[in-house]
Amino acid sequence: xxxxxxxxxxxxxxxxxxxxxxxxxxxxxxxxxxxxxxxxxxxxxxxxxxxxxxxxxxxxxxxxxxxxxxxxxxxxxxxxxxxxxxxxxxxxxxxxxxxxxxxxxxxxxxxxxxxxxxxxxxxxxxxxxxxxxxxxxxxxxxxxxxxxxxxxxxxxxxxxxxxxxxxxxxxxxxxxxxxxxxxxxxxxxxxxxxxxxxxxxxxxxxxxxxxxxxxxxxxxxxxxxxxxxxxxxxxxxxxxxxxxxxxxxxxxxxxxxxxxxxxxxxxxxxxxxxxxxxxxxxxxxxxxxxxxxxxxxxxxxxxxxxxxxxxxxxxxxxxxxxxxxxxxxxxxxxxxxxxxxxxxxxxxxx
Numbered sequence: 001x002x003x004x005x006x007x008x009x010x011x012x013x014x015x016x017x018x019x020x021x022x023x024x025x026x027x028x029x030x031x032x033x034x035x036x037x038x039x040x041x042x043x044x045x046x047x048x049x050x051x052x053x054x055x056x057x058x059x060x061x062x063x064x065x066x067x068x069x070x071x072x073x074x075x076x077x078x079x080x081x082x083x084x085x086x087x088x089x090x091x092x093x094x095x096x097x098x099x100x101x102x103x104x105x106x107x108x109x110x111x112x113x114x115x116x117x118x119x120x121x122x123x124x125x126x127x128x129x130x131x132x133x134x135x136x137x138x139x140x141x142x143x144x145x146x147x148x149x150x151x152x153x154x155x156x157x158x159x160x161x162x163x164x165x166x167x168x169x170x171x172x173x174x175x176x177x178x179x180x181x182x183x184x185x186x187x188x189x190x191x192x193x194x195x196x197x198x199x200x201x202x203x204x205x206x207x208x209x210x211x212x213x214x215x216x217x218x219x220x221x222x223x224x225x226x227x228x229x230x231x232x233x234x235x236x237x238x239x240x241x242x243x244x245x246x247x248x249x250x251x252x253x254x255x256x257x258x259x260x261x262x263x264x265x266x267x268x269x270x271x272x273x274x275x276x277x278x279x280x281x282x283x284x285x286x287x288x289x290x291x292x293x294x295x296x297x298x299x300x301x302x303x304x305x306x307x308x309x310x311x312x313x314x315x316x317x318x319x320x321x322x323x324x325x326x327x328x329x330x331x332x333x334x335x336x337x338x339x340x341x342x343x344x345x346x347x348x349x350x
Contacts, residue, residue: 003118004125006175007070007111008132013172014074015136020144020165021081023245024158025097026218027225027238031155034090040347042094043216044340046101051336053105058113058329066110066325067181071173073107076100078169085162108332113324116317117182123268126310126317127260134253134305140165141246145239153238194326200319204334207312210276211338215283215346220301221245223286227294244298251302260310268315275307 021028026039034042057069080099087093112126119125144161151157221241228237263271282304285297313328320327 001119001125001128003179004115004128005132006179007115008129009175010070010074010172011129011133012136012139013175014077014169015133016140016143017078017081017136017165017169017172019137019140019249020161020168021084022217023141023221023242024144024148024153024161025093026222027153028155028158028162029090029093031158032087032090032093034093037344037347038090038094039218039222040216040343040345042097043218044343044347045094046098047336047343048340049098050101050105050108051333051340053102054109054332054336055329057106058109058325058327058332061110061113061325061329062323065181066114067176067179069110070107070114070179071176073103073105073111074169074172074176075103076106077103078166078172079103081162081166081169085159085166105332105336109325109328112313112317112328114179114181116320116324116328121261121264122314122317123260123262123264123311124257125260126314127257127263130260130306130310131253131256134249134256137249138246138253140168141242141249145242145246148242149239153235194323196327196330197319200316200327203316203319204331206272207316207331208334208338210279211335212342213283214279214339214342216339216343217301219346220286220298224294224298227290228292230291244295248298248302248305251299252305255303255306256310259306260314263311263314268311268318271307271311272315275304275311278304278307 025042029038029042057073061069077100080096080103084093084096084100087096115125115129116122143164147161148157224244225234225237225241228240232240259271278300282297282300285300286294289297316328316331317324
């Protein structure tokens, strides 16, 4: 579990950085003149770019050191955040957000492969990693909420948050120094010759279809803030939304590891199906409720993430057996493209 803890600490620090930015990102884009389509582009374009690089880095992870790819990905994301803080229009925000997601694309498949190779109880391994990742999200969200509470949610203060977040992002590279990597024991193969089992193909179809309908969190944040504006001021609505975003991450963190252990006992498949069912109810809630009632589905949104994120990856890893980098690359590529299309559709409908 040594590698899982080290990679988890890197993810924790990165998520402190990222989650200082993510909850304010839709409001930052709006402050720079962006509307629903701009938010859809920020959500979808970055994920599409990340998806391609997840596929490429998965292929490359079979041929070179995974640790180097992970380091490069985290470093690129930190640089992108630094430049995002200098943006003067929403187009630049979308561009640097895309570069940030490219960094995520470079690191994700080799990082997931390192975790899969480091543990046998993969539900616990991925659950622990997601729990540490989300603990960072809680810290980052608390920092941004506290800062905006004592200042004002406006453009200049959003930029200060992003600059500080970028600096924290660079510290996330330090734990990677001690990550140990196993020597590659199999011959690298091309995607054309990669043996994909029928079970893995079914897994790809299921997860890709769900990714298309999995609306990006930014739309849920905006919906919550706009709904709260019916009863409080716009500034107050943003602060309440950020507070509940922290609660969302607390719920996610609290349940991620126990659910990972639970999935090792009962199987990953039923846990993922449970997540799909819960998401359906959450989506209905966001579509039909308004005002403070929107807080109810938003709280269950954290439980949904705890059920899905780590378990879905652990389920895939159990099916893969070997060539983890390439197969995780395919998984992330397909779900990312589905996320792009779904995000653009949601942006147009918004």
